[in-house]
Amino acid sequence: MDFYLIVIFLFGGILLGFKFGGIEKLLKIAEFITRLGLIVLLLTMGANLGSNQAILHQLAELGLEALIFALVSILFSVIAVVLLADKLGLNEFAAVRSSDSAVLETDSAADNLSILIFGAVIIGILIGYFFLSADQRILLDKLSNYSLALLLFGVGTGLGAHREVFSELKLVGWKVLLLPLLIALGSLFGSVLIGLVLGFTTGEAAAVGAGFGWYSLSGVLIAKLHSAELGSLAFLTNVFRELLTVILLPFVARKFGNLAVIAPGGATTMDVTLPLVKETGGEEVVLPAFISGAILSSLVPILVPLFLHI
Template identity: 60%
Template sequence: MDLYLIILFLFSGIGLGFFLDQENYFVKFADLITKGGLVILLLSMGTNLGSNEQIVLHLGEIGLQAFVFAISSIIFSVLAIVIFVKSFALNNLLLKAGPETEVEIEEENGDNTMTILIFTSVIVGILIGYFFLVGSENAWIDTVTNYSLGVLLFGVGIDIGASREILKDIKVLGWKLFVIPILIGIGSLVGAILIGIFFGFTTGESAAVGAGFGWYSLSGVLISKLHSAELGSLAFLTNVFRELLTVMVLPLVAKYFGSLASIAPGGATTMDVTLPMVKECGGEAVVIPAFVSGVILSTAVPILVPFFLSL
């Protein structure tokens, strides 16, 4: 989905939600729509992955390497944010929250329903795509994905606008809002370089793969043109796995490492595809930081990938 459409859906919802409050029936209905749309989005994402012939063809050849690259990038990204949160006492963005809010957050994190829902939806989608649609024309899947994402972003925006604590949380972050994507980027690169050394890749090659930050289509194409089809396929699969793993691990990351850490796994995808999941797992307070982080990392991909390949 184009950036201008993402901004349109998200900020239209924020504008509408600003005139409502959390107890308004429309806000509650929007929350239900968001959860329903999330299931549709995850099913369509899984179906798209399972039916993608390029992924199926290269899975056995470089799948393990790509999977490990993705895991390492996520782990070091989360670690970087956890250290940042601990250093500045920003855990869960609850500096100004009372005990009741903390209890509510703990109860939400203790509920495994969202984890099960996310995991099941993606797996079912992948199975449908692999067994029934692999190799066929599936343009309709992208249409479903875009429409469901638009609805989700609008619903997320309403939740943000109706929450009166969001501006306080943004003020708490201040300049730190722009440090988050830098740390996520550094964590992704460190994780990719360490694993790349283990697999015998050069530092530049490994960093280029990690610099995709989850944007598999662009990073795969860039690396294929600037380096080789083999490394491009590895980058493509690595960032596909990063998006897929993000969807699956977000509930656990938010539960055990805090709300801000839920921004880290998605990398560039937190500006669009994984933003609704970040909201569901980390809460409304992390949506704007996640969106800003995703935009900055997405902007960095076409700059950093060629740079690292030139080293």
Template identity: 50%
Template sequence: MVYIILISLTLGIAFGNFISPEMFKDIDKISTIALNLLIFSVGVDIGLNKEVLTKIKKKGVKILLVPLAVVIGSLFGGLIVGLIFKLQTNLALAISAGFGWYSLSAVILTNLAGAEAGTVAFLSNVFRELLAVLSIGFIASKINYITAIAPSGATAMDTTLPVISKFTDEETVVIAFLTGTILTFLVPFLVPFFYNI
């Protein structure tokens, strides 16, 4: 599946270089519809397995440990990378608090800190999503299913959810969706919060 994703991405980039933008002015709508169909199909798959939701309910509040761990790991990773590249601590934390949601975090940081910070946020979060797509299968098979959620960050509720679904089980998919939803909710609050400290 990872190879198909990479080939599709490469073909899309090549194709995009040779066509007129007018031909694909509605590409955002098309990709949104396709993504929603993928998420719908994952939801149907989960709904068919009645035991999954029961198992999730039994976990209770402990299920919130997954998004908490992803938040802590992302911020810690951002601090380390910030030290390596000599970024201000607040900027490094704000960029890592994008949790893979490259469009929103880039816009917020462009408004707060300028185009350079917004570009860094955009690229780091795009690369996070690409690395998630490439690493989820490996992490799921070599470590465990829950850990395979972490690279996705906020995208665990949408773009990387089908990849998580492919390499894990229904229970993990539900936890991934919940994790992605929580992280997506946190991004517009944490990015400006960390930048302003």
């Protein structure tokens, strides 16, 4: 989905929620739209993966290395946020749920959400693999765009209704820009570290990690500037990063707090994984997640060529 459409749907929902936030029925409708759109988006994501023979072929050849790259980049992104966010004053806009009842409620919700997420993705993969032809994948792209538009509008409406979030974000100010920096540094450090273990150069490993989940752009850039093999690895690594983000976010929220849920998705928190970030982290992390995803997305076409020339 184009950036301007993302902005229109998200901020259109925010304006609607801000104006009519006191109407309980509107909030329930927004929540229903978000949940329904999330399920549809996860199904289409899985179906796209299952029906794409090129990805399945690359999976057999490069899948293990790509999975390791994705896991390590996510791990070090989360570690960077967890260790440094409090010292940098970033936890001010992400309230910690500290009461026993809140923790129990969060654990239960996370368990249910994990089952929903995993089940929807697996069902989507099976549908894509066994029932969809290459021609029908065009319909999947349209369906995923429509569901994402609804999701972003629903997320925006819920966010606009919680006006206190904007006050908290205003208090943090420019510090919110440090969040994508932490995520980027964590991703790059983890990628270089595991890349050296797997036999890649520092520049190659950093270029793979600099995709930050934006698989379509990073894979193409690396294939053109370096080699088809490394481009395929980058493509698969960032596909896995998006998929693992979808699966792991409830666990991350439960174990590391709601601010940490912004880290795994990287660039995708601007669009595809933003609704799930909201579901697992709450309204207060939506705007920081969107800002972080937008900044990381803008860094991809700059950092990938830079690292390949190291």
